[in-house]
Amino acid sequence: MSQTLENRASPDAATQLDIFRRMLRIERNDEFTRTQIRRGRITAPYYSARGQEVIPATLSNLMTDDDVICTIYRGIHDMVAKGMPLRPLWAEICGRVDGTCKGKGGPMHLTHPETGVMVTTGIVGSSMPIANGFAWASLLDGSRRVTVAYFGDGASNIGAFHEALNLASVWKLPVVFVCSNNGFAEHTRYENATSVDFIAKRAIGYGMPGYTVDGNDPYDMYAHAHAAIERARAGEGPTLLECKTFRFMGHVFGDNDSYMTKEEKEAALAKDPLVLFRQHLLETGAATEAQLEEMKATIEAEVQDAIDFAFESGYASADELRRDVFAEEIPA
Amino acid sequence: MSQTLENRASPDAATQLDIFRRMLRIERNDEFTRTQIRRGRITAPYYSARGQEVIPATLSNLMTDDDVICTIYRGIHDMVAKGMPLRPLWAEICGRVDGTCKGKGGPMHLTHPETGVMVTTGIVGSSMPIANGFAWASLLDGSRRVTVAYFGDGASNIGAFHEALNLASVWKLPVVFVCSNNGFAEHTRYENATSVDFIAKRAIGYGMPGYTVDGNDPYDMYAHAHAAIERARAGEGPTLLECKTFRFMGHVFGDNDSYMTKEEKEAALAKDPLVLFRQHLLETGAATEAQLEEMKATIEAEVQDAIDFAFESGYASADELRRDVFAEEIPA
Amino acid sequence: MSTDTVEPVAETLKMTGQAAVTAALFQAMEEDPKVLVFGEDVADREGGGVMGTTRGLSSRFGDLRVRSTPIAEQSIVGAAVGAAMAGYKPVAEIMLMNFITVAMDMIVNHAAKLRFMSGGQSQVPLVIRTLTGAGWQTAGQHSDHYEGWFAHTAGIKVVAPATPADYKGLLLAAIQDPDPVLFIENSRTLFVPGEVASDQGPIPLGKARLAREGSHISLITYSGMVANCMAAAVELEAAGISAEVIDLRTVSPWDKDAVLASAEKTGRAIVVHEAVRHFGPGGEIAATIQEALFRKMKAPVRRLGAPYSAVPFAKPLEDAFLVQPADIAEAAKALCAYE
């Protein structure tokens, strides 16, 4: 908890709808992905972020294409929220030549500079030190570009977290450190690996603002994301956001959940942020049932189109192993 | 500052004298070392701890030979305080075969298990994760052995610090993290590298007690060292002590001090803890001038004897390069 | 060099490399109360490891000897170094080899050097178990074979088994060893079943295994590439070429006697590893062979390894990245036809 935000910005109806649309795109995309895996059409490990949609949906609403994100293996929701087009995203997940990375990076290493998806790392903690570099570049450019570093609760125990937050604070870098605290790191429960009750408290040790946020509540997320991004844009330095959430699908596709109780899982599922926010939009009149159904149909068509595109795409040739190692091709 | 200690233990007269004797041994040994370097008899880099004597002198008074220290390149004061015999210490500094490490480790890597000097590292931050291993072993042994990890203010910004403090707290390890905050890391001033006003505040992020201590005041040091060591012995877990002090001789022998002001250096020298504590002992009647002079003479004789011993010792043969790499000698 | 240890003596059990690793850990912890096991998710509360390799250990040996850790590899290896110096035999798990990159200081500057720097006063008998290898489409940061770095680091042994029996026997030996050992499990072999003697004990480090006898060419390899060399040998046999396959088992120190004897016998040698060929561990072996057997070899010593690139994601690229049996067979045929 550590700190309480004073001036809470609130999303207007249009913003709410935008956030919901991003959430729904994430959720539909995730569902379709898992279906493809179940059908044996995708073989790589998949780290679903089902349940964590609110976090990047809200942050991305507040970012432009120029703003940069550095994310992690569990990061496809961050990219979808940021606006990465689904065709090259799917092609990459399927390892195809039309993928963002020609199939060389795959789902753990997607990059798409046009939408500011600059780094996806499979190494716990490593999104943060690199984010600082982009943020330093903003200072050098004199731009107002903001960098968001996504990471998990488990990552808050690794050295890179500490070094990155300290440097960002000393250098007053325009970066937002977004910890998706889903209560588990692989199979390890938060409190069995983390020595502090709220990760946001660690911000005290770096002289920066730190907030524990309900990461499943678009209002709470919006208020804090808004404050953190505005602070960065204004050149006032970094913020640590600890966003409490839950991974509905466990660590990796096929996870057996043996390390958690049935009750806690059911309790979390019962508070599905997508369901709750949808209900809220309908109840407040921000959207109609028909509108949301149409939104869903549009998104599903878009995802299906991306899947079709991906599976029609071919594979890069083995020559690609000699390309992109360096700017200059490696001779055969 | 972060926390204030409730029950402050106070050193009795005998304890004060013991602490002073350790300080004086450190200071005399340091002075003699610098003289040998000036005469060209020692060529390796030397990291004097002149001015920081109170910290290990006090802690060592509260430790036994069984208790373990993991220290750093600026660590000879820690070893002298801990009771490492001076003959093998000097022989090692001079690279001789009668050194603790046969001349293979040198001043940055002294080891002397008999007095609990288990690790001396030249890598900033690395004393801490290793200290945890000794502390874990204490739990496994069921012993009450305490491990002290020494490090500097600069080291509190590196990843190893973070990982080690988190693990020690989660595992409730009997370890005391002793940060000698001398205001500088090489030539970098504390506040230009460290994002928090008091390093002790970082303890909040690890759910452990953290105290900012006047590391030049034997009373303040004693109270906090006592509390931290007792806590560890009682199996209650780790403590972070930030001990404020000053390096009189700069970073390394020959340092030109260009990065600090004359005033701040003179102000620090004027409060030489050795002079002040000596005065205090005389004023309170804990010791007489004659007693302290005799103590000094005895120590100087001991240091001189160690120097003579060291320079009479020979060098190990090149065959030693094949020994101690593994338990089994490497064939020629 | 011993001949293949899995002679069908007495009783044998069919088990995977993973089961063999689990069995070795049980046996070592049972026999020596100083043996500790720790790493991310290894305790039963966390499911006994993401792959289940350490399942059952914490229930049997208690939470103090078998511990799950935070994600903090530097702290994991650091704790192993300290505990080892304090008289224990920690077996630390670094989930995947690429994650070792955040713990290099502890391994290289500390574990590998403390005995030497202390003039023999300290010993650091730890084992680091780690898993790696391309083939699972885990791409650039989850599949690298960096054993060459550690082979080049004085003071740490590097073990890389290829069969279930070796997984068990070499791990038992690594745990008993008085010095630090890096124990590399390979993703393509760990789940392949094989015969293991029911009483399989330690297999000495530093001794190669004659995986297949042959007379025309020596294939010198280890870890996941043993299987590819064996497959190549079958293909070569059909072409009338008799290939000998030497499984090094231990990369460092490697069994120079066995390799030189085989190369001298056949007069032709190819060193095969999964690691990138460029400045890879094969250089040491090839350079040593040519030096020791100058003018005795019938053809130059060849090296096969991965191309100079990161591990790619797409399956066809991953396949092209890995040395395939056909690549080995082709190289062997060319050497046999040399001059």
Added chain:
Amino acid sequence: MSTDTVEPVAETLKMTGQAAVTAALFQAMEEDPKVLVFGEDVADREGGGVMGTTRGLSSRFGDLRVRSTPIAEQSIVGAAVGAAMAGYKPVAEIMLMNFITVAMDMIVNHAAKLRFMSGGQSQVPLVIRTLTGAGWQTAGQHSDHYEGWFAHTAGIKVVAPATPADYKGLLLAAIQDPDPVLFIENSRTLFVPGEVASDQGPIPLGKARLAREGSHISLITYSGMVANCMAAAVELEAAGISAEVIDLRTVSPWDKDAVLASAEKTGRAIVVHEAVRHFGPGGEIAATIQEALFRKMKAPVRRLGAPYSAVPFAKPLEDAFLVQPADIAEAAKALCAYE
């Protein structure tokens, strides 16, 4: 391979390698506003580096382009990776090579791989300057030559100059290079003065330097060992042996053409480096020579490097650890007398 670049054309200046590095940094920052310099103590407020190598830069180019950092190597390289991807050309300093062990993830998993993993969308044109080498009695954790690790890592170039002119020219080229470069300064050469053309520009990476022409044997080397090979060559000359000395300058990618041409000409080769011999970079070079010049060499290719141990502290041990000119001369004589 170019011949020695320091031809006494036009004007030359006498300067140390260190001064040459400083000059290169000034020139690069002047020419390209995207060049950044940072690391521990590098700004003038902190004295312009513990050795003074970056002195004057922050005063000239400002505190935003030239920054001192906390002691946090992972964060230093991480910031370099991000800034490089954002279009800058960061030159990060890791004070000593052993400290690179805490930044390996950022270098190996990120800097070296991001271009590839992104399918060419990202580029990471950073330079990491670091210093190492035995000789100053800084013992086991301050003197190691780990260039072999990085040569084995696809996606990063490794440069290791030996002369002041090369310190300048290769650093300029490294900064201009579109890919990550590790630039290794050596403690025994950095403070030795030599001639540098007043207008010394970039020297191409990957091209060796013919440091001395000879006809009987090729000594292939780089960094601090160039001087030892040159000294050995003088000793050999007295014994009637004409040694050619090839300074690789760039360890990876290395100048295979130059090395093979020299080895073919002389028929004898020794690869000499300061790094530990066991699984060291010399293996790649020796293995390549024997493969390419099979039956053309008059003697086996030898490799000289440090023994399999940590760097020792005591001066006599440190001397024994380092390959000395006499060791090289002895090995060369033995090869010339071979058979």
